[in-house]
Amino acid sequence: MDYKDYYKVLGVEKTATTDEIKKAYRKLARQYHPDVNPNDAAAEQRFKEANEANEVLSDPEKRQKYDQLGADYQRYQQAGGGRGGQAGGFDWSQYGQGGGFGGGSPFGGEGEDFSDFFSSIFGGAAPGGRSTRPGAGSDYQAELELTLEEAYHGGPRTITVQGKNLRLTIQPGVADGQTIRLRNQGGPGRNGGPNGSLLITFRILPDAHYARTGDDITQDVPVPLYRALLGGEQTVETLGGPIKIKLKPETANGSRVRLRGKGFPVYRGEGKFGDLYLRLNVQLPTHLTEAERDLIKQLAQLRDEN
Known part of the structure; x- marks a missing residue:
């Protein structure tokens, strides 16, 4: 039974942080997941190996004991892998909870359905055998x-x-x-x-109309020039449905309006919502008619006179 190098399985260094280990595992899990690779035995095996490696390396206590175990296991193999609890001058009972391989899992495992290596060393079974104790299935x-x-x-x-x-x-x-x-x-x-x-x-997925920050939402709202100048009521389509807002006369371009309790729902917070922030973008009219041009000229003339 060969020694399993869990660091090599995940493609990380032995000095890798917990976050680096999690990141490497998630990448492999997505790549080799059975749903992504149906009927692919090789991918399924890689997926199982990644799960097993993550089971050990993501837990600080398990990882520490695995690191201690590494070189000694290779010595154990070279000495013939005796079952008596000692081989190659090394006493395996220090890893078990009752002496030898049969004394319980040094990682506190309960015989999970992993490889023979994992079960024999970490699951309390004898080398070459499988644990007979009940164990939880893989996540x-x-x-x-x-x-x-x-x-x-x-x-x-x-x-x-x-x-x-x-x-x-x-x-x-x-x-x-x-x-x-x-x-x-x-x-x-x-x-x-x-x-x-x-x-x-x-x-x-990103959204073209809304930006979410925690439980708050920011939304751009186009406002016609005449309504920005004169003020008035405007309907805004939001994630929660249409709402009406009142604009003050002479509303400046880029103005922000905060609507409390109109943002994103708070997860498992019954009836609680974040805030909605509206950015008002004043829209200049295009394709002006002659009548509209005349009115704008009159406005410009009035402004010049003042």
């Missing part, structure tokens, strides 16, 4: 793209993971990069253990 990773409007309103969506259609209800106000956990929707448990979870990360 699945998935991403779900939403428009800003879909993130605003929430609602039911269907996502396909491992060939299985799952229906979920999205809560209004989800953010880009936010991850939710669906328990019992991951890999099957081992030896009667519970299934893993499905972790869904939301990706909110």
Whole structure:
């Protein structure tokens, strides 16, 4: 049974930070995910290897023990890999919780459905064997793209993971990069253990009309020149529906209007919303008629006289 270099699997250095490890894992998970590579055994294997490496390296305690284990495991192999708890002058019982490989997982594992290497060393089984203790299944990773409007309103969506259609209800106000956990929707448990979870990360697509900052929204609003000069009422289409605003006379181009409680819904904050900021862009008229030109000339003449 060969030693598994989890750093090599993820393509990171042994000095990699936790964030670098997570980033490398997510990149591989997206690249080799079974949903992206259906019926591709090689991609599925790479996906499983990445999951296993992340399981160890993303946990500080597990990673520390794995690092301690590395060179000693190679010595163990070279000495013939004896089962008696000692080989090559090295006492493996210091990694177990009851002595040797049979004394429990040095990583506190519960026999998860990983490789023989993981199970034999980290899952409490003897070399060449598998743990018979119940263990939780692997977690699945998935991403779900939403428009800003879909993130605003929430609602039911269907996502396909491992060939299985799952229906979920999205809560209004989800953010880009936010991850939710669906328990019992991951890999099957081992030896009667519970299934893993499905972790869904939301990706909110950019919007041409609205800019979101936290729970606040900024929106550009075109205002006709005459309404900016004279003031009046204007209807604005927002994510929450049309609203009417009143403009003061002589409203300057680029003016901002803040509407409290008209922004993005606060995630799981019943009835709570951020603010809506309107940027007023005064629009110059085009394709003027002769009558309109005459009126503008009169205005210019009046302004010059004053």
